[in-house]
Amino acid sequence: MSGEARQVAAHEGAHGDDLVVRIGQLTRMLRESMRELGLDKEVEKAAEAIPDARARLNYVASMTEQAADRALNAVDRAQPLQNEIESRAESLDQQWQTWFENPMELDQARQLVTDTRGYLAAVPEMARETSKELLEIMMAQDFQDLTGQVIKKMMAVILEVENQLLQVLLESVPDGEERDAMKRRMESAGGATRQEAGLVNGPQINAEGEDIVSNQDQVDSLLDELGF
Amino acid sequence: MDKGMSILVVDDFPTMRRIVRSLLKELGFTNVEEAEDGQEALGKLKSGDFEFVVSDWNMPNLDGLEMLKQIRADEAMKALPVLMVTAEAKKENIVAAAQAGANGYIVKPFTAATLEEKLNKIFEKLGK
Numbered sequence: 001m002s003g004e005a006r007q008v009a010a011h012e013g014a015h016g017d018d019l020v021v022r023i024g025q026l027t028r029m030l031r032e033s034m035r036e037l038g039l040d041k042e043v044e045k046a047a048e049a050i051p052d053a054r055a056r057l058n059y060v061a062s063m064t065e066q067a068a069d070r071a072l073n074a075v076d077r078a079q080p081l082q083n084e085i086e087s088r089a090e091s092l093d094q095q096w097q098t099w100f101e102n103p104m105e106l107d108q109a110r111q112l113v114t115d116t117r118g119y120l121a122a123v124p125e126m127a128r129e130t131s132k133e134l135l136e137i138m139m140a141q142d143f144q145d146l147t148g149q150v151i152k153k154m155m156a157v158i159l160e161v162e163n164q165l166l167q168v169l170l171e172s173v174p175d176g177e178e179r180d181a182m183k184r185r186m187e188s189a190g191g192a193t194r195q196e197a198g199l200v201n202g203p204q205i206n207a208e209g210e211d212i213v214s215n216q217d218q219v220d221s222l223l224d225e226l227g228f
Numbered sequence: 229m230d231k232g233m234s235i236l237v238v239d240d241f242p243t244m245r246r247i248v249r250s251l252l253k254e255l256g257f258t259n260v261e262e263a264e265d266g267q268e269a270l271g272k273l274k275s276g277d278f279e280f281v282v283s284d285w286n287m288p289n290l291d292g293l294e295m296l297k298q299i300r301a302d303e304a305m306k307a308l309p310v311l312m313v314t315a316e317a318k319k320e321n322i323v324a325a326a327q328a329g330a331n332g333y334i335v336k337p338f339t340a341a342t343l344e345e346k347l348n349k350i351f352e353k354l355g356k
Contacts, residue, residue, distance in 0.1 A: 219334070
């Protein structure tokens with residue numbers, strides 16, 4: 001921009017374009033200072049962190065959605081089972097009530113007894129099915145651990161970005177009261193602990209990649225190779 | 229195999245500890261205690277009488293791998309079976325865990341069936 005500004009000034013004369021020239025010169029100075037201090041690299045890194053944060057948020061959104069679907073589907077499957085258990089029991093109970101008030105013919109009673117026995121035989125199976133769905137709902141809550149880890153990592157990234165940007169800002173402020181105040185604010189906010197422990201990465205957001213093991217089967221075959 | 233065996237579940241997320249505890253209960257293991265990081269876990273292991281550890285990797289204060297290494301380095305605890313249950317899913321993770329002496333490795337998200345299978349595999353190998 002500074003180059004263009006100078007050309008414009010040269011063509012159109014010095015008056016109102018004096019301001020434009022001065023802005024151009026200041027911009028150039030700022031960029032050169034940043035380059036000298038290595039701060040342009042920091043800003044670049046901050047900018048690069050944004051897509052990473054977006055990917056992580058995407059992961060969190062899709063994990064929570066999947067978990068919700070899983071739980072709701074399990075409820076959909078279990079509900080009819082519970083309804084059936086309830087309605088059949090009620091109907092049989094009513095029939096027995098009627099029979100007690102007005103004992104009936106043996107043949108009809110036999111039918112009621114058969115139906116009741118049929119119901120008792122069916123209940124354990126239906127209860128087991130419902131239990132399975134309850135287990136499924138419980139397992140669906142595992143998203144919370146995975147999304148929690150990703151969110152923690154994201155907060156660390158954001159903290160780092162914030163620090164870098166504050167650093168840039170700090171350097172641009174001339175020595176003096178304002179700078180000292182900023183420095184104090186930064187220090188009290190706490191610097192990000194840049195813990196790049198290579199083995200602690202959290203859940204893999206993108207399952208592609210040669211060194212990533214995306215499911216238990218892959219884990220198992222690798223363990224087999226290692227003799228486990 | 230004694231279903232009354234005391235098991236320590238280590239994970240910094242309470243939800244995950246709860247899920248693992250429920251699954252162990254389904255499988256008949258009701259003698260379960262919890263720790264929220266490697267540091268707390270080592271404390272409990274040293275003073276308690278645990279026979280099995282199910283642990284996450286990514287935890288504050290002391291992570292699962294470091295905890296495992298310290299367990300294997302301790303005279304009294306070195307034979308303690310440790311099953312890793314973690315979201316860390318790079319090959320180098322599995323290799324590191326195996327080399328540090330983990331008895332098994334489950335990657336999150338996992339199913340109840342997987343947990344049961346891996347537990348049984350470990351018990352088999354230990355002759356329990």
